[in-house]
């Protein structure tokens with residue numbers, strides 16, 4: 001996205017979420033999400049303002065981008081590549097949803113889990129969403145997480161909580177924000193993929 005659009009939308013979000021951000025923080029945020037194209041970024045920010053209570057984390061932008069691509073696949077992918085295969089591993093989405101817990105990510109005694117989408121190595125549907133060439137099977141993911149010392153889950157660890165009681169979004173502190181950043185960097189290096 002262009003720096004101008006980023007600046008314009010950042011000011012809007014800071015006002016709306018009553019958040020102040022210095023230039024260094026804004027620069028870091030821009031570096032991490034600049035791959036999102038203008039059109040998508042506009043829509044993502046509008047939607048965040050309508051639906052979110054807190055200023056989004058870097059990871060929220062990435063997840064929103066992922067959702068945007070799956071809703072608008074023909075806008076970024078050659079339609080010839082859009083033939084969807086059946087896949088029992090990913091349900092045809094092309095992406096394996098994986099939850100990881102790095103041991104240092106704890107908030108008020110509760111483990112924090114981060115969701116990372118991996119390109120499914122059991123089918124070719126990942127081409128619909130990811131720009132990478134590297135794909136993963138579950139065994140690869142487990143091996144990668146073991147190497148990093150992360151706990152891994154293929155089920156949403158928060159789902160149980162959501163069912164038990166009204167799920168409240170944890171106001172994740174800056175520490176967790178940094179953890180997501182490190183995490184994405186590490187997975188990025190290891191897996192060589194970007195969202």
Ligand SMILES: [Zn+2]
Nearest residue numbers: 087090120123
């Ligand atoms: Zn698959």
